[in-house]
Each structure stands twice: as C-alpha cells, then as structure tokens.
Amino acid sequence: MLGKLIKYDFRSCIRRFGPLWLGMVALAVINGFTIGHVLDNGSITGWAQFAFGVMPLILLIVLWTAVAIMSLVFVCERFYKGLLGDEGYLSMTLPVTTEEHIAAKAITAFLLELITGIAAVVNGLLLIAVYRPAILAEIFRALPKVFRYIDGHVVTLLIEYLVFVLVGSVGQTMHIYLAICLGHLAKNHRVAWSLGAYVLISVVISNILTLCAPLLNRIPEEWFFTIDEFGTHITAFAPIAWMIAGAILVEAIVAAAFFFASNYILKNRLNLE
Amino acid sequence: MSELVTCSGLTRWFGQTKALDNVDLTLTSGKIIGLLGPNGSGKTTLIKILNGLLRPTSGTALVDGMEPGPESKAIISYLPDRGYFPDWMRVGDMMDLFEDFYGDFDRAKAEDMCRALGLKSESSIKTLSKGTREKMQLMLVMSRKAKLYLLDEPIAGVDPAAREFIMQTILTNYNEDGTVLISTHLISDIEQVLDEAVFLQQGKIILHEAVDSIRERTGESVDALFREMFRAQL
Numbered sequence: 001m002l003g004k005l006i007k008y009d010f011r012s013c014i015r016r017f018g019p020l021w022l023g024m025v026a027l028a029v030i031n032g033f034t035i036g037h038v039l040d041n042g043s044i045t046g047w048a049q050f051a052f053g054v055m056p057l058i059l060l061i062v063l064w065t066a067v068a069i070m071s072l073v074f075v076c077e078r079f080y081k082g083l084l085g086d087e088g089y090l091s092m093t094l095p096v097t098t099e100e101h102i103a104a105k106a107i108t109a110f111l112l113e114l115i116t117g118i119a120a121v122v123n124g125l126l127l128i129a130v131y132r133p134a135i136l137a138e139i140f141r142a143l144p145k146v147f148r149y150i151d152g153h154v155v156t157l158l159i160e161y162l163v164f165v166l167v168g169s170v171g172q173t174m175h176i177y178l179a180i181c182l183g184h185l186a187k188n189h190r191v192a193w194s195l196g197a198y199v200l201i202s203v204v205i206s207n208i209l210t211l212c213a214p215l216l217n218r219i220p221e222e223w224f225f226t227i228d229e230f231g232t233h234i235t236a237f238a239p240i241a242w243m244i245a246g247a248i249l250v251e252a253i254v255a256a257a258f259f260f261a262s263n264y265i266l267k268n269r270l271n272l273e
Numbered sequence: 274m275s276e277l278v279t280c281s282g283l284t285r286w287f288g289q290t291k292a293l294d295n296v297d298l299t300l301t302s303g304k305i306i307g308l309l310g311p312n313g314s315g316k317t318t319l320i321k322i323l324n325g326l327l328r329p330t331s332g333t334a335l336v337d338g339m340e341p342g343p344e345s346k347a348i349i350s351y352l353p354d355r356g357y358f359p360d361w362m363r364v365g366d367m368m369d370l371f372e373d374f375y376g377d378f379d380r381a382k383a384e385d386m387c388r389a390l391g392l393k394s395e396s397s398i399k400t401l402s403k404g405t406r407e408k409m410q411l412m413l414v415m416s417r418k419a420k421l422y423l424l425d426e427p428i429a430g431v432d433p434a435a436r437e438f439i440m441q442t443i444l445t446n447y448n449e450d451g452t453v454l455i456s457t458h459l460i461s462d463i464e465q466v467l468d469e470a471v472f473l474q475q476g477k478i479i480l481h482e483a484v485d486s487i488r489e490r491t492g493e494s495v496d497a498l499f500r501e502m503f504r505a506q507l
Contacts, residue, residue: 090357093351
C-alpha cells in the first residue's frame with residue numbers, strides 16, 4: 001500500500017512541478033543562447049539588450065526561486081490538506097496505516113527535493129552547453145584529473161557529507177510534519193499553532209545541541225587539524241569520519257522521534273474539522 | 274443475522290461536551306438503517322468512530338469483529354458530509370485510486386454511472402460543479418461491494434430532484450448482503466426504504482427498533498414519531 005500512496009502523491013507532484021521543470025529547461029536553453037548572442041554581443045544595447053538579454057536571465061532566476069519556495073509550500077500543503085483537511089476524509093479512511101501515510105508523504109517530499117536539486121544542476125549544465133559547449137567539454141575533460149587527486153579518505157568524507165545532507169533533509173520534513181500535527185491538536189487557528197510548534201521544536205532542538213556543545217569542545221583540535229605556516233591540514237580522517245557518522249546518527253534519531261510523535265497524533269488524536 | 278457493528282459503552286468527549294454518551298448498539302448485516310437525530314445529536318461522531326476517523330474516549334466499537342483500522346476500513350464504504358476530492362485530480366485518477374485501494378470496487382459500474390452523468394475520465398475535478406462532485410462521490414462510494422456503507426447526511430442541503438437521484442443511486446447499487454447506515458434528520462425522504470431506525474438524542478440512543486415494529490406499536494410513521502420526540506430541538 002505504501003507504493004500506491006507514493007504513486008498518487010508523486011502524481012500530484014508531477015502535475016504541479018512538471019510544467020515548471022520543463023519551463024526551467026526551456027529558459028536555460030534560451031539564456032544559453034541570449035547570453036552568447038545578446039549580452040556578449042557589443043552591438044546590441046539599450047532596451048533590446050534588456051528585453052532579449054537581461055529579461056530571460058531575470059525570468060530564470062525568478063523561476064528557480066519560485067520552484068524552491070513552491071517545493072517547501074508543496075511539502076507542507078500536501079501533508080496538511082491531504083491528511084488533515086477535507087481530503088483527510090478520503091485518505092484517512094483508506095485501508096492503510098498512519099505510518100504508511102507519513103512515510104509516503106516524506107518519501108515524496110524527499111524525491112521532490114532530490115529532483116529539484118538535480119534539475120537545478122542539469123539546468124546550469126544545459127545553460128553552459130548552449131552558451132559555450134567548449135566550457136562544458138573542458139569541465140568533463142578535467143573531471144578525471146580531479147578524481148585522480150582525490151584519495152579514498154576524501155571520497156568517504158564526501159559520501160558521509162552527502163548522507164548527512166540527505167538525512168538532514170528528511171529530518172527537516174519530519175520537523176514540519178510534527179509541527180503540523182501539533183497544530184492540529186488545537187481547536188482553532190491550527191495553521192498559526194503549527195507555525196508556533198515549528199518554532200518551539202527548533203528552539204528545543206537547538207537548546208539540546210547547545211547543551212551538548214561543551215562535550216565536543218573537549219575534543220582536542222589536533223586530532224583533526226594542524227595549522228602551520230602553509231595553512232590548515234587534515235591530520236586524521238578517522239575522527240572526522242566518526243564525527244560525521246555520529247552527526248548522521250543524531251539526525252536519524254531526531255527524525256525518527258519526529259516520525260513516531262507525528263504518528264501517535266494521527267493515530268490517536270485525529271480530529272478532522 | 275450476523276452482528277456487523279457492535280458498540281459497547283461508547284463515549285466521546287470534545288472538551289466539556291459529551292458527544293456520545295455510553296452508547297450500546299448492535300447492527301446486523303443485510304439492513305438499511307436510519308441513524309436519526311437532530312443536528313448535534315452525535316450521528317457524525319458515531320460514524321467517524323466506526324470508520325476510524327475518531328477515537329472514542331472510552332468504550333469499544335467493533336466492525337465485523339475488528340477494531341477500526343486498515344482491515345475494517347477495507348470493508349467500509351464511507352460517504353462524508355463534505356467533498357473530499359483532491360483538486361489536482363481528474364475523474365480517471367479517482368477511479369484509479371478506488372481501484373488500487375479497494376478490492377471490492379467495481380470500476381465498470383462506476384464508469385457507467387459517470388458516463389450517464391456526462392463525466393469524462395480526463396475531466397478535471399475542480400472544474401465540476403459542487404452538485405456534480407457530490408454525485409460523483411456518491412457513485413464511487415456505491416460502486417463498492419462493501420460490507421458496511423456509512424452515509425453521513427447524503428440528502429442534506431440538496432433539491433428534491435437531487436434527493437431522488439441520491440436515493441435511487443443508493444438503492445440500486447448497494448450490496449444487499451451488507452448494511453447501509455444512513456444518518457439524516459430528513460426522515461420523510463428515506464423512511465420508505467428503512468428496515469430499522471436508531472434515534473440519537475444528545476449522544477444517547479433513545480430508540481433502536483425495526484421500522485415496521487415502530488409503525489405497528491405507535492400507529493404513526495417514523496417521521497411523525499421523530500417530530501414528536503424531538504419537537505423541542507427541531
């Protein structure tokens with residue numbers, strides 16, 4: 001049933017973002033062309049330069065910003081409207097568990113963020129490919145050289161960092177979901193209570209981290225870095241790797257706690273308006 | 274007749290208000306039952322508890338021997354007193370959804386009913402009128418071969434022609450081995466089709482009896498008896 005829930009959540013995601021992603025691709029291609037032929041072309045000036053050179057660039061930046069903001073709004077809206085609004089009368093009477101509902105929403109949110117991130121990178125590459133294909137070719141030619149200089153330690157750290165960011169993104173989504181669930185416990189002004197709950201959870205988490213900070217400060221810096229006249233050098237990879245692994249674990253525990261708290265509310269305290 | 278719904282000592286508080294007060298109720302299969310009471314008598318609360326949208330403060334509710342959960346939801350077909358369609362969906366998406374989640378959904382029947390109403394699979398739901406959306410919701414709910422139909426105020430706030438359409442859709446499509454529980458305060462429109470009537474007043478069941486028996490015992494219609502009993506609240 002989880003797969004089926006994701007299917008419909010993802011379908012709603014595609015309906016809203018599909019045209020925007022296509023718009024980003026189209027604008028990237030247009031900008032690649034206009035930067036090369038209008039902005040780099042000294043003979044086009046004045047209003048023509050603004051209309052055909054600057055304007056597409058502004059539109060692309062506005063669209064990128066809009067997609068980023070809309071992704072966040074979508075994550076909140078699909079959870080709030082889909083489970084706790086009128087649509088809840090349909091979704092919460094489907095023969096699925098509340099755990100599956102939360103997991104489906106979180107996985108769709110994760111996929112949306114991932115696709116938006118990939119779309120932004122592809123967008124940039126596409127723009128370069130149309131503007132100056134030679135630059136892109138140069139980048140791809142240089143990549144093997146870069147990889148040759150990166151040893152296994154750095155790769156481990158990069159992968160760990162990537163996992164840290166991804167788990168953090170899931171944790172952020174679960175943070176939003178818990179805030180919405182807590183807001184749902186209020187009789188009135190549930191959106192306002194949700195916002196208040198979001199801030200409160202942030203304060204609690206940051207206070208807990210602040211309390212833990214002195215423990216981290218006790219670890220001697222020399223374990224990780226040495227500083228000499230040539231700059232900072234990483235001396236030991238293992239402690240850094242362990243530290244990032246620990247941070248991932250903390251993130252995962254917090255995300256799981258948010259998940260179970262949200263699930264408790266949906267299961268036991270659901271009260272659709 | 275096997276017991277399909279069993280409620281014992283069912284109580285639900287909302288803050289200081291007792292919406293359901295120690296309700297004991299047993300419903301059997303193969304019946305059309307009216308859940309009758311004025312606004313605020315606890316009809317919707319009882320239906321929401323049966324389909325798992327609310328938890329009781331105390332007491333138990335069992336549907337086919339199961340506490341409300343995914344298994345009981347699979348055999349309940351529920352029509353709420355409001356529209357629940359996601360506005361991004363098309364008519365075909367709703368058909369897909371019902372087919373994916375409910376093993377007892379008869380897609381061919383639903384498509385026939387939609388066609389009769391002039392609805393196309395690719396029609397966007399948000400472009401449909403409120404009345405058409407309500408009819409479509411009812412058609413989807415009645416296209417299931419469910420064990421229990423929970424219909425919350427299906428005929429409230431609609432014109433007489435729509436009322437007739439709604440009652441006709443219910444009566445020609447429900448699973449005769451199952452039970453239909455219809456909540457309403459408009460009794461005269463449904464009295465003819467009811468097997469049993471449950472009267473709710475301020476969260477308490479004050480009467481649960483076969484409709485024929487009520488008529489025989491009191492010498493008046495269920496509607497007349499209802500008006501008499503709830504005169505002060507209507």
